[in-house]
Amino acid sequence: MGHMEFYKPIIVMIVMQFTYGAVSITTRASLLEGMNPRVFVFYRQAFATLVMAPVAYFSSRSKTTRCSIGWKSFWLIFLASLIGITISQMVFLEGLYLASSSVGSAIFNLVPAITFVAASIIGYEHVNIRSLRTIAKIFGTVVCVTSAAAIALIKGPKLLNTHLPSSNSLLLNSSEFDNIWLLGCLCLFASSCCWSFWLIIQVPVTKSFPDHLSLSAWMCFMATVQSGAFLLITDPHLDAWKITSYFQFGSVLYAAIVGSGISIILQSWIIQKCGPVFSAMFNPLNTVVVTIFASIFLKEQIYVGRQVNLINIKLNFIIWEHML
Template identity: 45%
Template structure:
């Protein structure tokens, strides 16, 4: 992706990804509110996602057999990433979501860009030049994005709209679907698990660099991560939750939520890997605050959540921050277009990822 047109594709892909993330978060919260175990939910999600990815992965292997060979190094990287970046990622997220709310869960995701930047800087994938205006623009934009996303969840102020709910979801548990800050049976533990989830998520993103270099077929590597995660999640669930009554799906809503979450994960993982391969790990997570915007809008329309002035101000901050980041990235793409044309052979994402995003 050497030109600005390719950057537009990455922007569109990441916006779609954040819409999917917001939808999965809200529908998953509904399923968990029915009394479904988060551990069991993850097992079903990973199993369905594996089934969805299997035909696509093996068709990709059949079409490009030279790109899909897995050696010991590549399999070891995939195994490590599946343990931390998929299994631990999903279990901490959905358990944290169960103990808190969808708004808090999506707000905590705004920490991913900062954590990813720190990890990428530690391993040498990102560098900062304080004398570069492009670099300053992206740093400021990142800070504004993160601050805006957190502001949406934590800052209230006067209410703008009330009683806008369109649909009421039934609940077997006495958990209000208001998506309010105080929702959840153990908010501190939920926030801690969501923070661990952000670290696992950032680890997964950074690990796509060596994985894509070792095996550039994204569909094939994603399938293996889902497959290994299904086994790992099943083992964890059998060890932790030994209640056999936790496994049956009691409603179409629970089944639909699992399927939707699986489809969303399959699409999201592929988009994330592709964008990380094309633009680097930090740029691909700059859009994370958008999921907070999407989740808040959907929650206002379909639950009892109220829109406050603080939420609206945070949404504008997110948009402004994203604009600054995209402006800086566009300048980078113009600066490196000639370098990409001369050195990128398209075989893998190494050429794009070796160039610092924050110059």
């Protein structure tokens, strides 16, 4: 039983990486079909709120002790929603479209490095330069950064696939593909930073408001309001808010229920149990899943230079396992 408790967080995180991979692939497919990235974020959070709110409400009613949301909890949740959901997803979808889903998951390998550095500065992560665990984490950080830089800057000969169609991207104002590629990588890097900060913010958030179901519902609701306000500014015409196909609707619904609702609950539970760095260290697995399936189903461009990331995958699982 004790062994099962030890492996339960690991199993959950592995399953979540496959889930995130499916979300990335279906999301980019919707963007390539012409869906507005900001509309996608808004509907994703709105649907997630509609699903999570009733579940959280009836779950809290069955408990003898309920969590009350005070002003401190409210502003912590608002900040976490703004950084880790609204901004992170808006920027991520821009980068996902401009680069690719496989590159998006690869650059997200920076999350353990960014999280480790930030958590060390804040004091959530103890750094002992004489410890093998600390040395492994530092070396893993260097590997993550080097790999992400290689993916962004070193492409090499093209092995596979496609062409970039038009879309509703706010940043697509150049016909020069190399510039678009680099811009997409920068967006994905910014999204990685936001996600890392979200993982760290979860520590005070879960302490202030430990009800994971209600916390997930509140985050989805606040992200809906935030993304809706941004969408009104950038796309004031309601015609731009339309979902034009069943596939787009299905991908939004899947991202909402599984990618936002369920994943936020599980991420909050994992962070409370094992810490933010543990949660971040499983991201390299997502790259393997997305790269394989995106090249098959989306015909994404695969470059020789990007395969440097495979070294990062193998090294990260060896290096970061010292953290367990």
